[in-house]
Every structure is written in C-alpha cells, then in structure tokens.
Amino acid sequence: MATPENKLAFDGGWAYDPAPESTDHISLKKRYGLFIGGEFVAPENSRYFDTINPANEQKLARVAEASEADVDRAVKAARAAYSGVWSRMPAKERGKYIYRIARIMQERAREFAAIESLDGGKPIRESRDIDVPLAAAHFFYYAGWADKLDYAFPGQRAKPLGVAGQIIPWNFPLLMAAWKIAPALATGNTVVLKPAETTPLTALKLAEVIADAGLPPGVVNIVTGAGKTGAAIVNHPGVDKIAFTGSTNVGRIIQRALAGTRKKYTLELGGKAANVVFADAAIDQAVEGIVNGIFFNQGHVCCAGSRLLVQESVADEVVAKLKERMETLIVGDPLDKNTDIGAINSSMQLEKIQSYLKIGKEEGGEMHQSACRLPKKGYWCRPTIFTGVAQSNRVVQEEIFGPVLAIQTFRSFDEALAKANNTPYGLSGGVWTDKGAKIFKMTQGLRAGVVWANTFNKFDPTSPFGGYKESGVGREGGLHGLDAYVKLGAR
Ligand code: NAP
Numbered sequence: 001m002a003t004p005e006n007k008l009a010f011d012g013g014w015a016y017d018p019a020p021e022s023t024d025h026i027s028l029k030k031r032y033g034l035f036i037g038g039e040f041v042a043p044e045n046s047r048y049f050d051t052i053n054p055a056n057e058q059k060l061a062r063v064a065e066a067s068e069a070d071v072d073r074a075v076k077a078a079r080a081a082y083s084g085v086w087s088r089m090p091a092k093e094r095g096k097y098i099y100r101i102a103r104i105m106q107e108r109a110r111e112f113a114a115i116e117s118l119d120g121g122k123p124i125r126e127s128r129d130i131d132v133p134l135a136a137a138h139f140f141y142y143a144g145w146a147d148k149l150d151y152a153f154p155g156q157r158a159k160p161l162g163v164a165g166q167i168i169p170w171n172f173p174l175l176m177a178a179w180k181i182a183p184a185l186a187t188g189n190t191v192v193l194k195p196a197e198t199t200p201l202t203a204l205k206l207a208e209v210i211a212d213a214g215l216p217p218g219v220v221n222i223v224t225g226a227g228k229t230g231a232a233i234v235n236h237p238g239v240d241k242i243a244f245t246g247s248t249n250v251g252r253i254i255q256r257a258l259a260g261t262r263k264k265y266t267l268e269l270g271g272k273a274a275n276v277v278f279a280d281a282a283i284d285q286a287v288e289g290i291v292n293g294i295f296f297n298q299g300h301v302c303c304a305g306s307r308l309l310v311q312e313s314v315a316d317e318v319v320a321k322l323k324e325r326m327e328t329l330i331v332g333d334p335l336d337k338n339t340d341i342g343a344i345n346s347s348m349q350l351e352k353i354q355s356y357l358k359i360g361k362e363e364g365g366e367m368h369q370s371a372c373r374l375p376k377k378g379y380w381c382r383p384t385i386f387t388g389v390a391q392s393n394r395v396v397q398e399e400i401f402g403p404v405l406a407i408q409t410f411r412s413f414d415e416a417l418a419k420a421n422n423t424p425y426g427l428s429g430g431v432w433t434d435k436g437a438k439i440f441k442m443t444q445g446l447r448a449g450v451v452w453a454n455t456f457n458k459f460d461p462t463s464p465f466g467g468y469k470e471s472g473v474g475r476e477g478g479l480h481g482l483d484a485y486v487k488l489g490a491r
C-alpha cells in the first residue's frame, strides 16, 4: 500500500524524461499500391484512402482501395502461383523461403516496431517486445514444419487446399498477418490477405520483405481496403479457404456467406474473458496480471481479461491496489518507451468505448478512472474500472475492446466458475490461486480456448489459440494451425 511519502509520487505521476523511439530508420512511401503477383500495382479504379497516426491524427500514407476486380486479379495471381510453382515445389525449398522471411523481419525489427506503433497507436514497448518478435517466431516455427508434414499427420498425406483468403483486424496487424500467412505457406497454399483499413502499413512492409525474400510472384498477395474488399475475398469463387480474425458480427456474416460452399474456414472472433482471483492468490502478482490483462494494448485484445472476478474476502484489497497501480500507468505517446497505454486505434473505436462508459454508468455501475493527463490531439482513453456491476449489465456481457474492466465478486469456487462461463464468448480466461488443484479444476471447467494460470496474455507459436461458443471456429497456432490449411488423405 502507498505510504504517505510514495503517495506523493503517485499523485504527481511518475516523473520520467521522455524516451522517444527514433523514426529516422523507417521509410514509408507516400502512396502504396496493391501487392499482386510480386509487385506493387495501382488499383483499377485509382482509389486510395489515408491511413493516419491515431496519436496525432496526422496522415502517414495513402493506401489503395481494392475493388472486386482487384481482388479477382489477386486471386488469379495466387492461383497461378499455386498451380505453377508453390504446390509443386519440394517442401524443403518452401521452408527455406519462410525462414528467409523470418530472418529479414528480424533484421528489420526496429522498423516494423516503429511503423506498427505509428499506424496503430500501440506502445513501442509492446510492438518492439511482443508483436514483432512473435511475428518472426511464427514464421520460424512454421518454416520448420514445411518439410515435416508427414510427422505432423502420421500415416496420412497432407495436401494443400489451394488459395487462402485471409482477413485480419487492426489490433495486432503484423502478428495476425504472420499467424495467417506462415502456416498457409508451410502447407503449400498461396495467399490473398487483407489487413484492416486503419492499420495497413506493416502488412505492406511485409510485402516488401516477401519480395526481398524472393518468393515466387503471386504466392503472397496483399490487398488493402475496407469491409467491401474483405467481402470480395470471402465471396470469390476461386478461394478455397477463408481465415478470418475480427468481430463476432462480421464472423457471422462470413459464416452465412460460406454456408453451402466448399470453402473451408476458420473464424477467430471476440471475447469477454474473466480473470478469476482467489483469496489465496499472490495478490500483488495478480494485480499486475489484471493490469496486463486489460490495459495491455489499450484493451484492444480479443483475449483481454475484461472481467475481473475476485473472491469477496480480498475484493477490497485487490480493488484498492488496482486503483493505486492504475495511477502509475503512463498514457501517451506510443513511441515513448515509458508509455504503458498508447492511443485508441481510431475515432470510431474511441466513440464505441465512450458509449460503453456511459452505458456502464447508466446501468448503475461505479466508474473509476485514473487521474492521468491525456494528450490534446489523438484518441485516448484513461484506464477505467467499473465496480458494483451485475451479471446482466452490458459492460459485463459485451466486448468493449478498450481499457475498461468490469469487476464482480464471488464467494465460492462454483459461483466463480458459473459467473466466468456466463458469457456468449469463450476465447480465454485466467485463474489466480496458490493451489494447483484449484487451477486444474478451473481450467477444466472454464469453457475457453486458452486459460492462463497465475499469468495472463502469454503467447507462443507452438500453442493453439481459438475460441469456444461465439468466439470462433477452429484453431490457429501450433500443430492445430497446420490442420486448418490441409486436406488429409491416405499416403
Ligand atoms: P471487424 O470489424 O470484424 O474487422 C475485421 C476485418 O474484417 C477487417 O479487415 C475488416 O475490414 C474486415 N471486414 C469488415 N467487414 C467485412 C465483411 N463484411 N466481410 C469481410 N471482411 C470484412 O473487427 P475489428 O473491429 O477490425 O477487430 C476487432 C475484433 O476482432 C474484436 O471483436 C476482437 O475480439 C476480434 N479479434 C479476435 C481475435 C481472435 O483471435 N479471436 C484476434 C484479434 C481480434 P476493415 O477494418 O478494413 O473495415
């Protein structure tokens, strides 16, 4: 707890000198075309849109808007590369190209990290230490599988599906591109990928890396645009598989569009995870985990711990410590290495979060925000918690996708489990306790794809990821991630 002396430090905020990451080493073009058939080409209707830096609302570049005709060009390029080169290439050779992508990405890691923070608003510490290294790790991991598919699927023969259409969101732009592209290539498929409208730049940089790695033209195609471009990929008859990560609403639209077609699909959708803290947990450690679970990446995390269930006997202590910790979080310039919470990704997302803050208060919740100052320009949200909320409240049930935590209490194990599972989602969960038996019981009872014990938001390419219920269909990552890109037959 804060003593009177260090309380002063909290009230005044932590005084750190600015430590901005340099942007001298990055190169951005003024305008980006579509990456089709191994080169950047103009969109057929010559339409471009701006991508901005959400921390200062300044334009970073203009980006092509792909029409249906452009998507068709990309799918044809992917098909030609699939039939002509990629599916026939010895698997060992395919693996070499994927390794090469991973290595070039590592060499250019600082550039990728800075661009990810500029375009999306996430703190440089995260893009530098999490997004970019994990993206490279995914390419390394799946490069290793390329010539070992016989061991991944013993006794069976794994054949590629063909052309994979891949659509990704704005919260982990480069990492989601890596999650999608790496297993598709390792299994012999070719790709048409669409990044989100607000964060296209690292995918376009990845296109440069792919060209530098010498991948045969058309193996990976990157088409930028908004929802309509995504829909054109989903509905294109030449696509054999759809891999989508995004909201449950768009996931439903896609599932309806694919019903009755021969296309295989995986959907990674929303979440409303509970962090369950028992009285016997290491409380300080749990508070750090709660903070990491919901304030990491501004809460723009599908598997964010956006609900806290805390055992009644320690609830006051946990909430007091959490409030104290929240005061020390630095909200501001994403490029500053001291920043804990960066910019909200877009004005639309900020409006959505603010509407939930209003709803939470109207529903009778008690809202508490840290007292930090916010920059004048850009999109910002203070770390926020709601106490006194009921299970039926919208801030408890619905995905907010911002730094907003709904806190409830429980008395018994069964009550905690029932409350944690009382959600349409089932992507992730967390359990904090000193007792291994409670961890096992909770992880077996929680209907969630990933459950972290005494930690939160940890990722690894070897570990499968995906949801129960309305959080999705299928798994990405690990061996399971290969399965989504192959058809299995007899040897
Ligand atoms: P979104 O609105 O569903 O968009 C996701 C992607 O789909 C974007 O590229 C989007 O394009 C595109 N899109 C929009 N409408 C489409 C349509 N009718 N057909 C095809 N594509 C379409 O989601 P978001 O707001 O970007 O991302 C946040 C959501 O993603 C959250 O719900 C979060 O939980 C989820 N998410 C899930 C995971 C997971 O692994 N389960 C991981 C990360 C995020 P534009 O953005 O360009 O319009």
Ligand code: MG
Pocket: 051, 052, 053, 054, 118, 119, 120, 198, 199, 200
């Ligand atoms: Mg942007």
